Amino acid sequence: MTGHGDENVVTAAFLVIGDEILSGRTKDKNIGFVADYLTALGIDLKEARIVPDEKPEIIAAVNALRAKYDYVFTSGGIGPTHDDITAESIADAFDVALNLDPRAVAIMEPHYAPGQFTDARKRMARIPDGADLIENKVSKAPGFRIGNVHVMAGVPSIMQAMMDAVAPTLKTGSKMLSETVPADMPESRIAERLASIQEAHPRTLIGSYPQSNAGKFTTQIVIRSRDEAILKAASEDVARAVAELSA
Amino acid sequence: MTGHGDENVVTAAFLVIGDEILSGRTKDKNIGFVADYLTALGIDLKEARIVPDEKPEIIAAVNALRAKYDYVFTSGGIGPTHDDITAESIADAFDVALNLDPRAVAIMEPHYAPGQFTDARKRMARIPDGADLIENKVSKAPGFRIGNVHVMAGVPSIMQAMMDAVAPTLKTGSKMLSETVPADMPESRIAERLASIQEAHPRTLIGSYPQSNAGKFTTQIVIRSRDEAILKAASEDVARAVAELSA
Numbered sequence: 001m002t003g004h005g006d007e008n009v010v011t012a013a014f015l016v017i018g019d020e021i022l023s024g025r026t027k028d029k030n031i032g033f034v035a036d037y038l039t040a041l042g043i044d045l046k047e048a049r050i051v052p053d054e055k056p057e058i059i060a061a062v063n064a065l066r067a068k069y070d071y072v073f074t075s076g077g078i079g080p081t082h083d084d085i086t087a088e089s090i091a092d093a094f095d096v097a098l099n100l101d102p103r104a105v106a107i108m109e110p111h112y113a114p115g116q117f118t119d120a121r122k123r124m125a126r127i128p129d130g131a132d133l134i135e136n137k138v139s140k141a142p143g144f145r146i147g148n149v150h151v152m153a154g155v156p157s158i159m160q161a162m163m164d165a166v167a168p169t170l171k172t173g174s175k176m177l178s179e180t181v182p183a184d185m186p187e188s189r190i191a192e193r194l195a196s197i198q199e200a201h202p203r204t205l206i207g208s209y210p211q212s213n214a215g216k217f218t219t220q221i222v223i224r225s226r227d228e229a230i231l232k233a234a235s236e237d238v239a240r241a242v243a244e245l246s247a
Numbered sequence: 248m249t250g251h252g253d254e255n256v257v258t259a260a261f262l263v264i265g266d267e268i269l270s271g272r273t274k275d276k277n278i279g280f281v282a283d284y285l286t287a288l289g290i291d292l293k294e295a296r297i298v299p300d301e302k303p304e305i306i307a308a309v310n311a312l313r314a315k316y317d318y319v320f321t322s323g324g325i326g327p328t329h330d331d332i333t334a335e336s337i338a339d340a341f342d343v344a345l346n347l348d349p350r351a352v353a354i355m356e357p358h359y360a361p362g363q364f365t366d367a368r369k370r371m372a373r374i375p376d377g378a379d380l381i382e383n384k385v386s387k388a389p390g391f392r393i394g395n396v397h398v399m400a401g402v403p404s405i406m407q408a409m410m411d412a413v414a415p416t417l418k419t420g421s422k423m424l425s426e427t428v429p430a431d432m433p434e435s436r437i438a439e440r441l442a443s444i445q446e447a448h449p450r451t452l453i454g455s456y457p458q459s460n461a462g463k464f465t466t467q468i469v470i471r472s473r474d475e476a477i478l479k480a481a482s483e484d485v486a487r488a489v490a491e492l493s494a
Contacts, residue, residue, distance in 0.1 A: 024282030035271030081455040082442035120438030188327040191367030195329035208328040
């Protein structure tokens with residue numbers, strides 16, 4: 001573990017593209033997956049956004065996020081139908097052309113019966129100039145990486161396979177480690193002790209998460225740090241406070 | 248139903264505030280709920296964001312979203328612990344003071360045993376100047392509305408109760424109606440037909456959502472419109488296309 005000033009932090013944002021999530025028709029399953037996945041790799045997910053299938057919205061979000069974080073990951077909008085406009089929006093965001101990509105054609109064409117690589121399917125082989133392909137082991141049609149932006153499918157099984165393909169190419173930081181201390185009390189009872197412990201351990205992030213079950217309030221206290229020894233010391237302080245307040 | 252130019256559209260954004268969602272520790276359950284809820288009311292959810300418990304991030308997101316949409320709803324960060332910084336961030340975003348609010352004190356104090364309305368609990372009674380309270384039937388500590396921003400708890404049961412308290416105060420637009428046509432085929436097979444149908448029915452939004460079950464690809468086609476007759480006509484065209492391609 002390196003010292004405080006040297007802590008190696010890599011940041012990311014996740015952009016979900018799709019009207020169906022915002023209308024409530026489809027419940028997003030990708031944000032939670034990506035959050036877990038990046039945390040395990042040692043990349044800090046710092047922001048997530050959901051935007052509709054509207055070109056100006058996609059462009060504005062991609063440009064804001066890629067300027068601010070080390071990596072951007074997107075899901076959704078790279079299928080064969082008219083409402084899939086992610087590839088053209090990303091090309092516009094980077095101000096590059098979007099053409100049928102020979103590498104993508106070479107992957108996709110053999111996957112279909114002769115004559116079945118239709119214009120709609122060819123839409124999925126359009127890749128912005130200068131992008132690398134992201135392999136899709138599930139249904140062939142690739143995602144792509146351009147600059148620090150990784151463009152992936154919205155279907156969870158495909159998105160997850162694409163994350164596996166991307167992961168080895170990513171630089172990662174010191175992992176954020178965490179400990180959870182459960183407290184059988186409402187968080188307001190332990191709030192003042194937690195504030196002191198947080199102050200005493202500036203290199204930790206101490207979060208307090210209330211839960212309500214059948215009208216009874218309990219609390220999960222999560223201590224996070226990139227330094228194992230500091231994490232241990234702060235977690236012991238929290239456990240001691242919980243024990244004292246439970247007595 | 249009014250004509251095209253008069254369509255009455257009310258827009259909203261939802262802002263989730265919390266490190267625990269971005270770390271993957273907690274899986275968000277509020278976005279899907281709010282999406283369904285607003286759609287049913289006749290309010291279009293146009294964007295959702297998740298930001299960490301960091302004041303500059305909360306302020307930037309709230310100010311961007313409140314300028315762009317009719318309504319903003321937030322969840323998270325209004326509890327009694329040191330990591331709950333939503334109220335002070337919102338006060339800063341609106342450039343108003345944050346003080347102990349007599350209305351909030353009057354609601355909360357009787358809820359606790361004498362002497363138990365501690366400083367930590369009083370944190371939850373700090374409300375930005377000029378805000379209205381949002382009733383919390385579950386655990387008393389209120390949310391608040393300032394300008395077009397509605398600040399609610401992160402615990403789903405409390406957030407949902409607060410949405411019920413807020414709903415009667417909201418202006419609503421023409422409801423977006425929808426029909427779903429299932430297609431037992433990969434979406435690439437119907438893509439060209441859908442593009443034509445979309446073009447023929449400009450007052451609809453036709454979305455195509457692929458699903459993968461055990462390696463078999465099927466498609467859900469969702470037709471949306473604020474006009475019932477137009478929705479019916481476009482849905483019939485889609486159903487006819489599906490039937491023809493299935494034959």
